[in-house]
Amino acid sequence: MSTERRRPYPYDQIEPKWQERWESARTFHAPNPGDPGFDPARPKYYVLDMFPYPSGAGLHVGHPEGYTATDIIGRYKKMRGCNVLHPMGWDAFGLPAEQYAIKTGQHPSVTTAENVGRFRTQLKKIGFAYDWQREVNTTDPGYYCWTQWIFLRLYHSYFDPFLQKSRPISLLEDALADEPKRTDEWKDDDYLAGLRAHSGDLPPERRRAVREAIIDHHRLAYVSEAPVNWCPALGTVLANEEVIDGKSEVGGHPVERRPMRQWMLRITTYAQRLIDELDGLDWPESIKLLQRNWIGRSEGAEVQFTVAGSEEKITVFTTRPDTLYGATYMVLAPEHPLVERIVTEEQAGAVEEYKEKTARKSDLERTELSKEKTGVWTGAFAINPVNVERIPIWIADYVLLGYGTGAIMAVPAHDERDWEFARKYALPIREVVSDTPTLGLGGGSSPCQAEPLEVFVGEGYAIHSGPLDGLSTADAKVEIVRQLTGRGLARKTINYKLRDWLFSRQRYWGEPFPIVWEDGKHRALPDTHLPVNPPPLDDFKPTGTGEPPLAKATQWVRYSDKATRETNTMPQWAGSCWYYLRYCDPVNHNRFVGVDAERYWMTGTVEQPAGAKVRPGGVDLYVGGTEHAVLHLLYARFWHKVLFDLGYVSTPEPFQRLVNQGIILGEDGQKMSKSRGNVVNPDDVITEYGADALRCYEMFMGPLEQTKPWSMAGVEGVARFLARVWRLAVEENQAGEWVLSSALQDIEPDKAQLKVIHATIKKVGEDIESLGFNTAISQMMIFVNTFTNANPRPRKALRSLLQVLNPFAPHLTEELWERLGFDENGAKPLATEPWPAYDAALLVEDEIEIVLQVNGKVRDKIIVKKEASKEEVEAAARASSKIAEWTAGKEIKKVVVVPGKLVNIVVAG
RNA sequence: GGCGCCGUGGUGAAAUGGCAGACACAGCGGACUUAAAAUCCGCUUCGGGGAAACUCGAGUGCGGGUUCAAGUCCCGCCGGCGCCA
Numbered sequence: 001m002s003t004e005r006r007r008p009y010p011y012d013q014i015e016p017k018w019q020e021r022w023e024s025a026r027t028f029h030a031p032n033p034g035d036p037g038f039d040p041a042r043p044k045y046y047v048l049d050m051f052p053y054p055s056g057a058g059l060h061v062g063h064p065e066g067y068t069a070t071d072i073i074g075r076y077k078k079m080r081g082c083n084v085l086h087p088m089g090w091d092a093f094g095l096p097a098e099q100y101a102i103k104t105g106q107h108p109s110v111t112t113a114e115n116v117g118r119f120r121t122q123l124k125k126i127g128f129a130y131d132w133q134r135e136v137n138t139t140d141p142g143y144y145c146w147t148q149w150i151f152l153r154l155y156h157s158y159f160d161p162f163l164q165k166s167r168p169i170s171l172l173e174d175a176l177a178d179e180p181k182r183t184d185e186w187k188d189d190d191y192l193a194g195l196r197a198h199s200g201d202l203p204p205e206r207r208r209a210v211r212e213a214i215i216d217h218h219r220l221a222y223v224s225e226a227p228v229n230w231c232p233a234l235g236t237v238l239a240n241e242e243v244i245d246g247k248s249e250v251g252g253h254p255v256e257r258r259p260m261r262q263w264m265l266r267i268t269t270y271a272q273r274l275i276d277e278l279d280g281l282d283w284p285e286s287i288k289l290l291q292r293n294w295i296g297r298s299e300g301a302e303v304q305f306t307v308a309g310s311e312e313k314i315t316v317f318t319t320r321p322d323t324l325y326g327a328t329y330m331v332l333a334p335e336h337p338l339v340e341r342i343v344t345e346e347q348a349g350a351v352e353e354y355k356e357k358t359a360r361k362s363d364l365e366r367t368e369l370s371k372e373k374t375g376v377w378t379g380a381f382a383i384n385p386v387n388v389e390r391i392p393i394w395i396a397d398y399v400l401l402g403y404g405t406g407a408i409m410a411v412p413a414h415d416e417r418d419w420e421f422a423r424k425y426a427l428p429i430r431e432v433v434s435d436t437p438t439l440g441l442g443g444g445s446s447p448c449q450a451e452p453l454e455v456f457v458g459e460g461y462a463i464h465s466g467p468l469d470g471l472s473t474a475d476a477k478v479e480i481v482r483q484l485t486g487r488g489l490a491r492k493t494i495n496y497k498l499r500d501w502l503f504s505r506q507r508y509w510g511e512p513f514p515i516v517w518e519d520g521k522h523r524a525l526p527d528t529h530l531p532v533n534p535p536p537l538d539d540f541k542p543t544g545t546g547e548p549p550l551a552k553a554t555q556w557v558r559y560s561d562k563a564t565r566e567t568n569t570m571p572q573w574a575g576s577c578w579y580y581l582r583y584c585d586p587v588n589h590n591r592f593v594g595v596d597a598e599r600y601w602m603t604g605t606v607e608q609p610a611g612a613k614v615r616p617g618g619v620d621l622y623v624g625g626t627e628h629a630v631l632h633l634l635y636a637r638f639w640h641k642v643l644f645d646l647g648y649v650s651t652p653e654p655f656q657r658l659v660n661q662g663i664i665l666g667e668d669g670q671k672m673s674k675s676r677g678n679v680v681n682p683d684d685v686i687t688e689y690g691a692d693a694l695r696c697y698e699m700f701m702g703p704l705e706q707t708k709p710w711s712m713a714g715v716e717g718v719a720r721f722l723a724r725v726w727r728l729a730v731e732e733n734q735a736g737e738w739v740l741s742s743a744l745q746d747i748e749p750d751k752a753q754l755k756v757i758h759a760t761i762k763k764v765g766e767d768i769e770s771l772g773f774n775t776a777i778s779q780m781m782i783f784v785n786t787f788t789n790a791n792p793r794p795r796k797a798l799r800s801l802l803q804v805l806n807p808f809a810p811h812l813t814e815e816l817w818e819r820l821g822f823d824e825n826g827a828k829p830l831a832t833e834p835w836p837a838y839d840a841a842l843l844v845e846d847e848i849e850i851v852l853q854v855n856g857k858v859r860d861k862i863i864v865k866k867e868a869s870k871e872e873v874e875a876a877a878r879a880s881s882k883i884a885e886w887t888a889g890k891e892i893k894k895v896v897v898v899p900g901k902l903v904n905i906v907v908a909g
Numbered sequence: 910g911g912c913g914c915c916g917u918g919g920u921g922a923a924a925u926g927g928c929a930g931a932c933a934c935a936g937c938g939g940a941c942u943u944a945a946a947a948u949c950c951g952c953u954u955c956g957g958g959g960a961a962a963c964u965c966g967a968g969u970g971c972g973g974g975u976u977c978a979a980g981u982c983c984c985g986c987c988g989g990c991g992c993c994a
Contacts, residue, residue: 182990289912293912294992418910701921721933772931779932855978906978
């Protein structure tokens, strides 16, 4: 007995056949400007997927969802005459490969190569129209060479706050030099001129050190000693976002705070541009909002307090300077440097103990609103600049050193955290904002002694605030800042929640830094020394001390007699920050991307663009998961802007249009996971139903952006549709061979058929443009249902169907295209044929159905001529006997006629 | 707690403010078949009336509002998801 399952059509033969043909004919190779076959007359279209991390588990059906969507767009744009860039590659550095290496002793490069191989094989079986000659891998020396090169550009650049752009640090160096040589390049730059003036008075012996400090303080890549999230189990530091509830995101190991020397990237300098320049992008508003919130701009003021009985000053950042009269105590972050200097002897013990406790908590734990507030009094007092009151200075872990100035004025009546804290420690609470404008008008009222019953955080009118009384919150803010600024005690500032990017990891499987250390100072390696390859290691285990695994390669670490290499590696984000640029020119040995290739694929122009660019983003369509809504997209935008400012790329933004595909759940409606056992492997779907069915089902499930559960029964339904397409063209003969269907004839389609043909061409094209793939497939199903029983069946109709179905089911349609002999001029694949045109005139009916409503309810339907006037339609409606019944004896108050649609008769009663 | 997104048949879903449920899945019935599978055709939101053709009513999470007309727009709830706290 044969175990061979009867297939509805021979996809198992068709699919490999066409995959081989496309590959050998290089059907989807996109030549660059200057390459043979490049046609500058065609518009470019760059359609990109977020490249995968090639895990050991292989693909699941979630991966091909976005990939299929972009593939359909890419194939469609090609048929529309575009030069299409549609590449794929591997984000292959990362922790899992290293963890696996630790467990098995197998080198990460070996497992990475195996995993990449498996992923590539799986993707090829789905028939994606990738230009495989453009495949990139972040772990190839030829790739990470340029990741390191970009890092050096960051290292060698500073952000000019006046110009709001990055410039080479050599300019800043020149501006600080004893004898500047490039004054003409920076003399108009007030920022550099100011820096020069500022450092000019130094005595010669200190000059050098101060200048170096200024320079390092400006580099976009810099070294910091800040406390970091150290995970002993993983043996590495983690970014804040990699820590969840005090545990590592990977593996759930405990994470502690520990000060360590780390590389940081000064992304905060770009905070304003990262907000502002979202405006020109075609991204979902929700994603823009997520980015804006993440950057967290807040306008406020810095206000200076003095420490009582001392020269020390405390600067606080507040968004509510209008509440200054309600400040009844101050709070410093426990690690604030001032704490040591102001703490009194009696309180020293308690403060020290509290600082130790705090050191073990993560920022997230510390700021959790629900957690009970804790703190300790330092014993010191500050003077409130507005009313010269002595207020106690506390330390509390709900104030972070990293945000604002690391110090706050506490206004318990109008801030929830201050309120809780004040209640707990019995600190005074003074109401200074009222939600009604009546209170406190007239000004100069004495401070209120009665404490409010509840916290009020909203805006209102100032009370008990001396000269501010009666002013609205907005006006009071302006007024108090104006007054204090005049006395040199405040200034308006803008604060961002965004932190600088912690850019080093204590890992093996990542890009080494092109940096060496000598006499405690860092120094960049010259570009010509790139790539810096990781040393061969047999033991990838963490050292346990915080020292990165690379430190074990003592030979490698020793750079020269005096200098040693940096042993940290870059985080996984690094490689994915610029891969879309490398795709434009993946094998260039001289530049991270060729000038012409970059300009063409990012802007569409072959020559230097004459005028201003219309669109800021380069990639025309970028599809990927929401999980990268903030980090990857923010980091990539940051790098891109630096490269743009320095003149290396042509657009200010990397991605013009962004779409997030939804998550595909298991059949049980749960998230797919190995432990739940609900993971669906695309290989199995292909074996059972074919790649075209997989592709079409992925698209037919529902809207691309939506989360939706997998259904094998649904796949079967789509496979049935494809089999029906197959049988429109061919039928099985007595010998069981597929031969051209006897129903096919070279006849003209009838009127109804013509309408379906042209409606389908129209709808499928429009739906692809708007990413409505599910409804495009529905329309093609309607087409097939129309023609299934047509006998004779016009051969011509199939031509159109195959053309519009091709991007969805490329193998099946190519095969039928060939069998039906549509490839007249010989062996030209359907994929390279133009997209069909539709005739709008054929879509218009001579007679239209009009819905007749009485008071909005459908009561009858009539057929009228297409060109019938409003009056004629209304007359026809009134002539309907059903309408007469429903309106009998009632006063007709109004008649609404919507041409071509309906008539609504409004009656009284 | 704040912000954002989403709630439509048994299921996935469709619907420029204009006939709610296209297209599928599942189910039911029929044709073909000795039989089954496959295939083709039909029915399939709920409730009432009718032998039937059909007909009446209700219906897009809940409650209001705007409009001749609301799944769609506005306000307030409830539930789910995501992000931030």
